[in-house]
Amino acid sequence: MDSLTQLALGAAVGEAAMGKKLGNRAMVWGAFGGLLPDLDVMAMFFTDEMGALAFHRGFMHSFVFSLMASLALGWLVHRLYDSGFYKTLFYKGLVSTFVLGIYTLLGLGLHMILKEAVETPFWIGLFVAIGAGMALLLWFRYVRKDLQPVSLSVRNWVWLFFLAIFTHPLLDNFTAFGTQIFQPFSDYRVSFSNISVVDPLYTIWLLIGIGVAAFLRRQNKWRRWVNWAGLALSSAYMVFTLYHKVQVNRIFEASLKEQGIAYTRYTTSPTILTNYLWNGLAEGDTAFYHAQYSLFDEESTFPQVNVLPKGLELISGHEEDRAIKILRWFSKGYFNIITRADGKLQLNDLRFGSFDGKFDAEDKYIFRFILEEKDGELDAHQERGGREINKEELDKYFSRVLGHRD
Numbered sequence: 001m002d003s004l005t006q007l008a009l010g011a012a013v014g015e016a017a018m019g020k021k022l023g024n025r026a027m028v029w030g031a032f033g034g035l036l037p038d039l040d041v042m043a044m045f046f047t048d049e050m051g052a053l054a055f056h057r058g059f060m061h062s063f064v065f066s067l068m069a070s071l072a073l074g075w076l077v078h079r080l081y082d083s084g085f086y087k088t089l090f091y092k093g094l095v096s097t098f099v100l101g102i103y104t105l106l107g108l109g110l111h112m113i114l115k116e117a118v119e120t121p122f123w124i125g126l127f128v129a130i131g132a133g134m135a136l137l138l139w140f141r142y143v144r145k146d147l148q149p150v151s152l153s154v155r156n157w158v159w160l161f162f163l164a165i166f167t168h169p170l171l172d173n174f175t176a177f178g179t180q181i182f183q184p185f186s187d188y189r190v191s192f193s194n195i196s197v198v199d200p201l202y203t204i205w206l207l208i209g210i211g212v213a214a215f216l217r218r219q220n221k222w223r224r225w226v227n228w229a230g231l232a233l234s235s236a237y238m239v240f241t242l243y244h245k246v247q248v249n250r251i252f253e254a255s256l257k258e259q260g261i262a263y264t265r266y267t268t269s270p271t272i273l274t275n276y277l278w279n280g281l282a283e284g285d286t287a288f289y290h291a292q293y294s295l296f297d298e299e300s301t302f303p304q305v306n307v308l309p310k311g312l313e314l315i316s317g318h319e320e321d322r323a324i325k326i327l328r329w330f331s332k333g334y335f336n337i338i339t340r341a342d343g344k345l346q347l348n349d350l351r352f353g354s355f356d357g358k359f360d361a362e363d364k365y366i367f368r369f370i371l372e373e374k375d376g377e378l379d380a381h382q383e384r385g386g387r388e389i390n391k392e393e394l395d396k397y398f399s400r401v402l403g404h405r406d
Contacts, residue, residue: 010034033164074158296403311337
């Protein structure tokens with residue numbers, strides 16, 4: 001899921017594991033562990049785009065990596081606190097820079113998504129105000145403070161890091177993107193597709209839990225209770241999304257049967273930001289069939305089915321090219337090929353659908369790749385430009401979420 005959610009989950013499990021012994025340090029180190037697996041995006045600096053795509057959510061999202069990293073970090077951090085280095089101004093500066101840096105990156109990422117939907121002066125003002133508050137809090141409650149000694153065994157540190165790191169791929173398993181959690185023994189991607197990669201109704205409970213707990217003393221019993229309440233509510237919501245998944249699958253199967261659509265397999269997944277609007281995608285012999293359904297719809301059916309030809313003839317002779325093989329594996333075979341207006345070929349991962357449920361333009365596809373021939377083979381790069389998310393489109397989207405159809 002998104003970095004903010006992984007940070008919050010890592011902080012919450014860190015607090016649950018060692019908050020009574022470490023106080024807010026447990027949250028900080030838990031948040032670090034929760035973010036660690038996503039550093040695999042750095043692969044883009046060492047390989048090409050297709051190699052980085054295959055590596056992301058790969059080994060660094062596996063059980064083996066979680067175990068190895070927790071053992072190494074547990075020993076290193078134990079030595080750090082044994083040495084007393086954590087009390088130095090230099091170390092405190094590094095930690096403060098890390099915290100504010102993560103906040104800045106999260107803010108910039110959110111701004112890139114919503115810059116057309118939220119007025120820039122309001123967004124920048126809120127961002128700066130919260131950042132200034134965080135900086136002051138760090139200065140008075142951390143940098144200037146004479147920190148208490150830390151007495152925690154290597155085993156306890158290892159346990160904290162293992163929980164924080166391993167819950168990251170466990171959570172990602174519930175998204176359509178999935179993870180290669182069995183690496184290095186298998187590259188199979190586990191993806192239950194029952195929650196969106198960004199779902200505020202899952203994240204908010206974790207943020208409230210750690211946000212309140214952070215201002216309570218470690219000996220205060222309510223600190224543990226409020227953090228556990230955040231974990232319990234977010235987990236309950238996850239169970240709720242699994243129930244939605246079962247409902248949606250049943251309705252999609254019935255809709256396909258009612259419309260006489262023959263298919264060999266299908267998949268369903270929630271759209272971005274919500275668990276109430278779902279994509280249904282079924283595979284036929286020569287085409288895919290896509291439709292959307294909101295749990296607020298008056299009728300329990302997937303209407304307005306889009307027929308999306310596979311277009312495999314457009315890549316005839318290139319089926320074994322490296323880029324095509326990676327994208328076929330990545331999309332689990334749920335892809336089609338179209339010819340763009342500029343004459344180039346575009347491969348679309350259909351599992352992620354389109355923002356408005358329509359496919360009448362090449363930039364409507366959310367996850368798309370441009371194919372170009374290079375040295376006799378088709379190479380691919382992700383196309384991210386094109387459509388901007390503005391307020392009008394957001395209003396239409398949430399109107400559809402609430403069950404309103406065009």
